[in-house]
Amino acid sequence: MTRTPPQDQSSESSFEETFTKLRESIEALEGTELSLEEAVQLYEEGMQLARKCNQILNNAELRISKLQEEYTQEPSEDSDITNQN
Amino acid sequence: MINKVFIVSELISHLSNALDADPLLNDIWITGEVANATTSSSGHTYFSLREEKASFRCVLFSRYTGAEHVVNGSQVNVHGHVTIYAARGEIQLTSDIVQPVGIGLMAAEFELLRQKLEEEGLFDPTRKRVLPELPKLIGLVTSESGAVFHDISNTLSRRYPVAELLLSAVQVQGAKAENDISEAIKKLNKVQGIDAIIIARGGGSLEDLHAFNSERVARAIHASKVPVISGVGHETDVTIADWVADIRAPTPTAAAELVSPSKDAIYLEIATIFSRSWSFLSETVMNKKLEVEKLASMMEQVLPNINDLKQSVDLHLLTAKQSVSLLSSKYQADLEQNKSALFALNPKAVLKRGYSVIELEDGKRVTSASLIKFGSIVKATLLDGYFNATVTHGEISGGNEPKSIVNLSDELFEKSKSGKKVVKNDKNTSSGSEQRKLF
Numbered sequence: 001m002t003r004t005p006p007q008d009q010s011s012e013s014s015f016e017e018t019f020t021k022l023r024e025s026i027e028a029l030e031g032t033e034l035s036l037e038e039a040v041q042l043y044e045e046g047m048q049l050a051r052k053c054n055q056i057l058n059n060a061e062l063r064i065s066k067l068q069e070e071y072t073q074e075p076s077e078d079s080d081i082t083n084q085n
Numbered sequence: 086m087i088n089k090v091f092i093v094s095e096l097i098s099h100l101s102n103a104l105d106a107d108p109l110l111n112d113i114w115i116t117g118e119v120a121n122a123t124t125s126s127s128g129h130t131y132f133s134l135r136e137e138k139a140s141f142r143c144v145l146f147s148r149y150t151g152a153e154h155v156v157n158g159s160q161v162n163v164h165g166h167v168t169i170y171a172a173r174g175e176i177q178l179t180s181d182i183v184q185p186v187g188i189g190l191m192a193a194e195f196e197l198l199r200q201k202l203e204e205e206g207l208f209d210p211t212r213k214r215v216l217p218e219l220p221k222l223i224g225l226v227t228s229e230s231g232a233v234f235h236d237i238s239n240t241l242s243r244r245y246p247v248a249e250l251l252l253s254a255v256q257v258q259g260a261k262a263e264n265d266i267s268e269a270i271k272k273l274n275k276v277q278g279i280d281a282i283i284i285a286r287g288g289g290s291l292e293d294l295h296a297f298n299s300e301r302v303a304r305a306i307h308a309s310k311v312p313v314i315s316g317v318g319h320e321t322d323v324t325i326a327d328w329v330a331d332i333r334a335p336t337p338t339a340a341a342e343l344v345s346p347s348k349d350a351i352y353l354e355i356a357t358i359f360s361r362s363w364s365f366l367s368e369t370v371m372n373k374k375l376e377v378e379k380l381a382s383m384m385e386q387v388l389p390n391i392n393d394l395k396q397s398v399d400l401h402l403l404t405a406k407q408s409v410s411l412l413s414s415k416y417q418a419d420l421e422q423n424k425s426a427l428f429a430l431n432p433k434a435v436l437k438r439g440y441s442v443i444e445l446e447d448g449k450r451v452t453s454a455s456l457i458k459f460g461s462i463v464k465a466t467l468l469d470g471y472f473n474a475t476v477t478h479g480e481i482s483g484g485n486e487p488k489s490i491v492n493l494s495d496e497l498f499e500k501s502k503s504g505k506k507v508v509k510n511d512k513n514t515s516s517g518s519e520q521r522k523l524f
Contacts, residue, residue: 015247016219019351026358030365036373043366050355057348060246064238067224067253067272 015056022049097171104176110167114193115141115178116186117163122155130155134163134178142170142177149200151183160186162193191291195298198325202300207307208328214312216332216344220280222249223344224273224311226266227285229254233337237285237316240341244348251276257286262296267305274310281312281344284326285337288319297324306330316340436468454481 013021025046029039091099104110117134124130128147132155133140143163145152154161165180182196202208223241227233229252241250253273255265266284273282284306286297296302297317306313306329315330316337327333334340436442443451444464451463461476 014221016221019219019355022355022358026362029362034369036369039366039369043362046358046362050359053355054352056247057351062238062242062246063249065249065251066229067251067269067276 015053015060018049018056019053022046022053025049093174094171097169097174100169100176101171104167104169107167112164112166113178114162114164115143116160117141119155119157119159119161122157124152132157134161142175143180144177145180145183149181149183154183154185162186164193164197191295195291195325198298198300198303199328202303202325202329207303213331216312216314217280219346220245220248220344222251222276222278222280224276224279224282225250225252225285226255226269226273226282227252227337228257231257231287233257233285233287233316236338237283237341240338241345244342245345246348248345251279258289258293258296263299263301266296267299267301270302270305270309270313274308279311281314282309283314283316283337283340283344284330285316285340286318287337288322294318294322294324297326299325302326303329314340314344433468436466442466454479 025042029042029046034042115134117136120133120135120140122130122132130145130147130152132143132145134143135141143165145155145163162182162184163178163180164182165178168177168179169175170177181200182193184193184196206212225234225237227237234252238250241248251273253269255269256262257266270282270284273279284297284302286294291298294317297315303325306315306326312331313329314332314334315324315327316334316339317324317326318336320335323333332340332343334343442465444466445451445456446462446464449456451457457463457476457479459476462473463476464471464473
């Protein structure tokens, strides 16, 4: 149960980043004057992001880790807490 | 013997100092029955606390709560410090808490701490932070063994499984709880990337919730750099921690719900973005199409229209045809008119009426008497033939006086004076002899 860095940070971008990009893409699509080619490109990018968001959400499982074990080796203050438990 | 004579204010000042120096008199609870309760126009409440054979003056200034409990005859616990009212030299209790009897001492202490922290600004609504919309790492301070941890992790799994839950397991009641909880909050604050901290425990008595009502935990929450969500006890339990926290959730499950967006809401938003993008793109394509159509129609307007030209040619052709036909009939009409005019001019028609044409020898037609000279031989043509004649006499008419050209014989003159210009036919006489005869 030791805390490990989130998987998405190492392999691919995280859900938050992907979802934020998706929101930005629709803002850009609707908010600015675009040529048809640019609009189509933004649309395709957005759809890719949307599919990726769905994929991440579908496959996600809540990661749970515990703080104490990480801090047991740290100075007295942290060790005290662990010992008290 | 009198060593020194005091003035009144000196005595009061002395008493005041003595009261201030006494720790018990500075922080004291008194219980009793309310009597002589009045409220001044400025909102301060004055009353006495009474027993069977004793009474003590109290004042509750308007900035403190609890005046509603100051009702004559009711039993109350009052907290405050003992002071002397200089104007009357009366000892009184300047109170800051008034509670009906029945609330335990713990509750009273809770109220005392709540007031203290409120005055310090720990509950200030303006310092409440907003939770991140899409938290990546959520800290949790609670007991590992209780139902609370499972409620929270299940809620997060259901709503927002892309997040990570970092548990700092603590005892949530008992002697160590106060220390554990405040230290856990501090430690979670040191974890990189932490987005929010939930502190939670199930419901319990005021004693069970003591740690969440402690000043230490309150200060740890206040010092947290990331937003803290409290989910302590049941909906009816409100702790000091709830007051300090950035967000107070009524239950631990509610805390997990407040900290996480819902997966369903995210799916819905993604679907909405899908449809918004598609409709926007369709609209863009449609607009471009309309633009092209508009340009095309503008071009058609600018270029000459072949059909119009053709029509115009047709129209011209028709006009031309009509004109020709009109001209033609006019020509026919003219022709008819000219025919009759020509007919009317036909000399034979004139000759038929008894006139004759007189010509000179050179063939020149005699249209005026001035052309005639004496002895001229003229040719007179009639309808059925001609004869020659020699001019013997004549006169030019017109003007004021007739002018004599020749001396025509009276006889001949007589025969010609009918007004006809022609000379009367005389076939039998030769021109020479007649000329001679005439002249």
